Amino acid sequence: MSDAPSPRGAALRSARELAQAISSVERGGAGADALIQEALAQLATATGPAARVIGVTGPPGAGKSTLVGALADRAREEGRRVAILAVDPSSAVSGGALLGDRVRVEERPDDDGRFMRSIATRGSGRSLSHAAAAASLLIEAAGFDLLFIETVGAGQADLGIVRLADLVLLVEGPEGGDEVQAMKAGLLESADLVVVNKGDRPGADRAVERLRSGLALGADAPEVLLTSATEGSGVTELLRALDAAALRRGRGGRVRRVAAHLAAAVEARAAERLRAAEADGRLEALARGITDGLRPLSGAVDELLQG
Ligand SMILES: Nc1nc2c(ncn2[C@@H]2O[C@H](COP(=O)(O)OP(=O)(O)OP(=O)(O)O)[C@@H](O)[C@H]2O)c(=O)[nH]1
Numbered sequence: 424m425s426d427a428p429s430p431r432g433a434a435l436r437s438a439r440e441l442a443q444a445i446s447s448v449e450r451g452g453a454g455a456d457a458l459i460q461e462a463l464a465q466l467a468t469a470t471g472p473a474a475r476v477i478g479v480t481g482p483p484g485a486g487k488s489t490l491v492g493a494l495a496d497r498a499r500e501e502g503r504r505v506a507i508l509a510v511d512p513s514s515a516v517s518g519g520a521l522l523g524d525r526v527r528v529e530e531r532p533d534d535d536g537r538f539m540r541s542i543a544t545r546g547s548g549r550s551l552s553h554a555a556a557a558a559s560l561l562i563e564a565a566g567f568d569l570l571f572i573e574t575v576g577a578g579q580a581d582l583g584i585v586r587l588a589d590l591v592l593l594v595e596g597p598e599g600g601d602e603v604q605a606m607k608a609g610l611l612e613s614a615d616l617v618v619v620n621k622g623d624r625p626g627a628d629r630a631v632e633r634l635r636s637g638l639a640l641g642a643d644a645p646e647v648l649l650t651s652a653t654e655g656s657g658v659t660e661l662l663r664a665l666d667a668a669a670l671r672r673g674r675g676g677r678v679r680r681v682a683a684h685l686a687a688a689v690e691a692r693a694a695e696r697l698r699a700a701e702a703d704g705r706l707e708a709l710a711r712g713i714t715d716g717l718r719p720l721s722g723a724v725d726e727l728l729q730g
């Protein structure tokens with residue numbers, strides 16, 4: 424398979440270099456910031472379209488990884504350069520990379536148009552959405568056209584991905600729409616497209632109907648499609664629908680990713696300053712001053728943020 428030379432892609436030539444750069448942003452620190460700056464400088468002068476970033480979320484076991492693998496295969500057949508980033512919130516707690524067994528896509532070392540990686544922060548203090556935003560910029564600078572970011576459908580990491588992605592795809596199983604899990608997490612509202620996967624299983628058609636009628640209440644309701652990732656049905660249609668949705672309501676492309684990174688960097692800086700103030704007693708001293716009525720709260724906040 425031969426690809427036309429990409430207008431992006433000079434800074435990180437090989438998958439190995441890209442993987443090392445992503446490891447560096449997982450760890451954080453000055454080296455990571457320099458890599459991101461380099462990627463940004465390169466992107467600022469790049470010609471051609473920005474990468475398309477699709478966040479993929481949904482309940483555990485719905486078939487997200489299998490479906491993303493199938494979508495990636497299809498996009499690859501069209502000559503697009505495809506990357507997959509699996510965001511692993513569990514390892515923040517367990518210290519291990521559970522996604523190792525979760526990722527169900529074969530690595531293809533002979534294909535430089537395909538890149539796959541799971542990221543975790545392993546207690547580096549850097550938030551997952553910070554690492555994901557940085558990694559997405561590195562992947563874009565390495566010349567990939569399409570990036571899928573998979574998260575397990577629960578909690579903070581997903582909200583970070585929503586902030587980062589151009590489009591959010593919610594993957595449900597055949598029981599989808601019964602449980603309010605996705606709705607509770609606010610995922611259904613943030614989805615641009617919903618897919619009921621495991622269409623080869625009984626009940627999948629009814630899940631589509633349930634979701635469609637549930638979503639019809641809202642204005643601008645996302646489309647609901649049906650796939651079987653293992654049998655390959657509906658995958659081409661889903662890729663087409665994602666492309667169409669990105670054109671219709673893509674949310675700002677690269678600027679969005681830079682904004683997500685910037686927001687995460689500010690959060691990280693503020694958290695760092697707060698930790699330092701806690702450690703050296705300034706937090707307590709300020710709190711004492713406020714308690715005694717000697718200083719206003721807002722002034723103390725400014726002082727802490729300035730470090
Ligand atoms: N019958 C059927 N099984 C599927 C389909 N897609 C995925 N599976 C199976 O469902 C199981 C879970 O698939 P994954 O792709 O790992 O699901 P996931 O949503 O990524 O799971 P987590 O990352 O653990 O949340 C695997 O055993 C898959 O083979 C499908 O379309 N039909």
Ligand SMILES: [Mg+2]
Pocket residue numbers: 487488489525526573
């Ligand atoms: Mg998975």
